[in-house]
Amino acid sequence: MKSAVKRVISMIPVLLGVMLLIFIMLRIVPGDPVTVLLGEHYSQETIDRLTAAMKLDRPLLEQFISYVLGVLKGDLGISYVSKRPVTMMILQALPYTVKLALMAAAFAWVIGLFAGIIAAVKENKIPDRIFMAFSLAGVSVPVFMSALLLQYIFAFRLKLFPITSDGSILSMLLPAIALGWNSAGSIARLTRSSLIEVMQADYIDTARAKGLKRRSVIFGHALKNSLLPVITMMAIQLSSMLSGAVITESVFGIPGIGRLATTSISNRDMPLLQGTILFTTVVIILGNLIADLLYSVLDPRIRSQM
């Protein structure tokens, strides 16, 4: 438990570092936010006034400190384009992304684990070949391709689902499958190889020598060991889905975090871009932290080191 706290505390310097990096990068890229904001007709006076109002004339260090202090208070700044608080915009987009991520993860985990276990048990037999062909497709077909394909077949041709998503469960199904297929493929492949490897271990012989049935050997002895790396992968996948699925959200018109990021880039909306990147970072770091903690819950060898 002590080291779990330690892990959480060690996130602080990482976050500060990330904030500094984002801050510097956005000031290196060409293009003055003030001119972007003002459009075509403006006087030098207006520029100066706005620059002062946005505190862009202050020293960089001061700008950074006031940015960090703002973040601590939950203030990510005001979007240049929509003139609304970035925190609000992220909180509004979040439910869509969360819904999409959870559905995609559920799809990926159930299908991926099931396919992986069956494939390992029936190693080199027909079910293995079929599942592995599907997961290879899942891993190698890019998301924009599978998303467009699913959209064309099931929404446009068969009219089973709405083409764009309004946030309802039904309209989220296709995007979730498009996003989850890829993860399902990698989970299935990792589960399969990990389970096959574990089945070679000495303690599997011990379990069989005890007279356990094949099913008990696989589910009681092998699976828990073989899922250790899979769980890590699942947690990391979920956190990357939660931080916004840029392509899937764009194809299906879901107003989530991914969309927020893409629009902020095309609008050169610095506060919004800063906000979404920071949000993504936090989610990914948390995902890794949870993966580590889960690992230690499942593996007693690591638990005792903590």
Place this chain on the structure above:
Amino acid sequence: MDEKNVLEIRDLHTSFFTEKGVVRAVNGVDLNVPEGKIIGLVGESGCGKSMTARSVMGLVRYPGKVESGSIRLDGKELTGLKDQDLREVCGNDVSMIFQEPMTSLNPVLRVGHQVEESLLVHHKVNSRKEAKQEVIEMFNHVGIPEAEQRYSCYPHELSGGLRQRVMIAMAMICEPRLLIADEPTTALDVTVEAQILRLMKELCEEHGMSVLLITHNLGVVAEICDEVYVMYAGRIVEHASVFSLFDHTSHPYTKGLLSSIPRIGKNPEYLHTIPGIVPNLLHLPEGCPFSTRCDLALERCRKELPELNAVGENHECRCFEAIKEG
């Protein structure tokens, strides 16, 4: 020998069907384990001694398989049994201890649970509580201190010696007729080795259990075995009572093994080794498999495989020279 045999192996052939050809790991082994006796099975690495044991337990992995022969446990034929029926025998009437206590226990399950599984799967107890009670008793019995606390330990929290005691507890808990111990002390310290061997001998005497002890250590054999089988390249080359084996060693291979044991004060500069290497099981030499390394090998040895013939009371040997002498 008119004692009752717990285990009878007759003409066992276990082979591996690899891409390069058929590897005959066990090539016609006959072996008896009489009731209440400790029988040693000795040989170098790769001579097929572990595979003989694994054949009994149905643990031969793909691409290996028991080709022919008979394995009888208390008269019951085990070869050709359906997997399900064999699993009822394993862990119950016959159980096995493995070489590596470090890797033979499941790292993510509590040791108590791993031991009590045998009880539960063979329906020896009615409840988990009863099972736990029996496990703790067995832990005490095999000399695991603080048995109650150890019950909920994970394998990595125990020393090698303790883990092997857990393995023995696991193997003993259903009171099997036969215990197969595959190099149970090879991975342990010498002092721990002596303790474990003594424990096995005690348990064997107490419960009237038979033991098939697989080892490459002739010192271990001398210490606790009643009879010994010496294996070479998938075949039994010598079989004798322990005294007869050490006093009237007949097979040149066994002689070589015995003189390869370092002895204090006896020409310490020179340690005898058997020249050459174990023949490749894919391309076994014609005739006696040991002929390529044997000082006494004759023309006949390279053409014809000697039978396992009696050379004395309770003593058999697979060698033309030995028969002549005997």
